[in-house]
Amino acid sequence: MVNSPVRLLIAASGTGGHLFPALAVAEQLSDYQIEWLGVPNRLETQLVPEKYPLHAIAVEGFQQRLGFGSLRILAGLVGSIQACRKLLKTGQFQGVFTTGGYIAAPIILAARSLGIPVILHESNAFPGKVTRLFAPLCTVAAVGFEAASERLSRAKTMYAGTPVRGQFYEPQACDLPIPQGVPVVVVVGGSQGAIAVNKLVREAAPAWFETGAYVVHLTGENDAEADSLQHPQYLAMPFYNNMAGLFQRATLAISRSGAGTLTELAITQTPAILIPYPFAADDHQAYNAAIFAETGAAEVYRQADLTPQLLKTKVLELLHDPERLGQMRSKMSALAVPDSSERLAKIVRQVVKG
Ligand SMILES: CC(=O)N[C@H]1[C@@H](OP(=O)(O)OP(=O)(O)OC[C@H]2O[C@@H](n3ccc(=O)[nH]c3=O)[C@H](O)[C@@H]2O)O[C@H](CO)[C@@H](O)[C@@H]1O
Known part of the structure; x- marks a missing residue:
């Protein structure tokens, strides 16, 4: 039977x-x-x-x-x-x-x-x-x-x-118009976007472009000023589906610290600057972020303490420090559960x- x-x-x-x-x-x-x-x-x-x-x-x-x-x-x-x-x-x-x-x-x-x-x-x-x-x-x-x-x-x-989506386990092509070899900073505010992070990034980003870096900014659907920064090295969109390809290509991510995104960053070994969502229930994103900060996989900043100037400087420091980025990558990998x-x-x- x-x-x-x-x-x-x-x-x-x-x-x-x-x-x-x-x-x-x-x-x-x-x-x-x-x-x-x-x-x-x-x-x-x-x-x-x-x-x-x-x-x-x-x-x-x-x-x-x-x-x-x-x-x-x-x-x-x-x-x-x-x-x-x-x-x-x-x-x-x-x-x-x-x-x-x-x-x-x-x-x-x-x-x-x-x-x-x-x-x-x-x-x-x-x-x-x-x-x-x-x-x-x-x-x-x-x-x-x-x-x-x-x-x-x-x-x-x-x-x-x-668990993460299956495509994270295979190398994925990133179909965005980004030249080979340039640093890529990805900005992601969870599945809904993060307006406060978006504002900080738009003010800080022009200094990053001078290093040759491209910025891919996933703004979420609700940011009325999402189109306010225009630059040939700046790609903004409300939502992007091929996160696996994007994180694999990224040099650095600037992100909220939802569990989903953190898990994906660990799998793709993408160093990160984390800005926990300050209004998340019980401040749970701060607890997620702390695990990544404790091992040295990420740097964590509270939104209240973060100015555009500070974000600008921290990203520039990391973009100029490949050794530190390499260490962060291996710490990320140690946190992954493939x-x-x-x-x-x-x-x-x-x-x-x-
Ligand atoms: C504001 C809030 O309370 N958010 C919670 C919500 O997270 P939320 O779903 O907002 O955020 P997560 O980081 O957990 O997941 C976001 C997911 O959306 C994907 N993505 C994002 C942007 C994009 O353009 N394309 C795309 O595919 C990411 O790759 C990731 O897979 O549930 C998580 C799991 O319980 C919590 O840890 C978060 O704290």
């Missing part, structure tokens, strides 16, 4: 940082029958439907402190749990894999109420609120940074790193069986 494939529901939603690792794990589980749970109108509606059936439920976050607003959110959560229970039952799912965030709360509660195993992956060094609350209910909480385990002492944690998606897929296979 031929066994029917195992049915797995992946709940991952919102930002690239939540979606790309889940897509990478899904790729490793091609013998599983995978369906996706997300939220209407978020990035998953662009990335998922061409690969997996997408179910969307409306879920609100509960980042704010308890108050009247949270009563409404709690009522919404009860409704979402019911919707998730219905989906799990009608879809006959045998397990759930989630990368945390708002969508994780109702699906974890629904799955556990039905006795369905859940693997949660947390990519940040300081776990998100949903992870801190609900990881103890999950069968396994896999973590991207070992430091996260210390903050999840009541959960069964396993260190797995954070087999992260295989590790996570193995955990899923151990936990979710037919």
